Amino acid sequence: MNTTYDSILRLRAIRKYADRPIEPEDLRRVLEAARWTGSAKNRQNWSIIVVEDPEQMARLASCAPFGGPLSAAPTALALVQEGSTYGFDIGRMAQNIMLAAAALGMVSCPVTLHNNEKAVEVLAIPEGRRCRYAIALGYPGPASSPAKAGGRKPLHEIIHHNSYGS
């Protein structure tokens, strides 16, 4: 039994949450895990907008065609790419956030803000920055089970050796 390894395999996106706010200390620890994420050349060209105001959350949810988890969650973390930061680094941060949240008894779901331009406006993000992803964050509630089974392709379908197709 390897706790960390098993936590990675068990992580699932959860779209429904208990009807209570995130405790400040739990939020701080999740943000701390985000902060320690590695990035290309350790540039850390990112920031996080913690959305807890219900009206602001509703506006953020309206930037995403699949924004249901944002409407359901007490807190969202909008991930801002500053300058030329790539989605890759933001994805690494998202995974740290989700794994840390799970380790601390929370559940979460990444949401793509397909209407980027509106998200930038809603969040008052200055020029030269993008916000394409947010993480909905909450405590598990009675309805908190994955919406679908969410299996994965078998290894032999996704692994090659030394070159593609081998």
Place this chain on the structure above:
Amino acid sequence: MNTTYDSILRLRAIRKYADRPIEPEDLRRVLEAARWTGSAKNRQNWSIIVVEDPEQMARLASCAPFGGPLSAAPTALALVQEGSTYGFDIGRMAQNIMLAAAALGMVSCPVTLHNNEKAVEVLAIPEGRRCRYAIALGYPGPASSPAKAGGRKPLHEIIHHNSYGS
């Protein structure tokens, strides 16, 4: 003490490795963690090329201006984005790989393949796919400490509330 949470905070990119190959069972478990990574709509539009052949590894390293970790490592995992998969999902997979590797006693380093076109050629990747990132993977050796201290910005520099700048 929360093992998973602490592992997330402690993860660092390591660029030097012990001079021995990755055990097949350790590799399998790392790939299993990669396989279980979440992706938008559970599309899993990705594959992984496991590079262990030394000549192929040298060719892959030559696709990256900072490819030193690839030259030093016994194994690399080249992350292939199939179709329209975003860097965000690939970044989530990379973080799972790195955290799983650390949990199983390995060390790793993400490498950007700045010369994408050459990487696609070297790895014989068919059209419609991209390969922008690889993870160098090995066991820790005597020289395996982070090259630089690699601190992080303090939280107040990267966190806003409800809108940018607040």
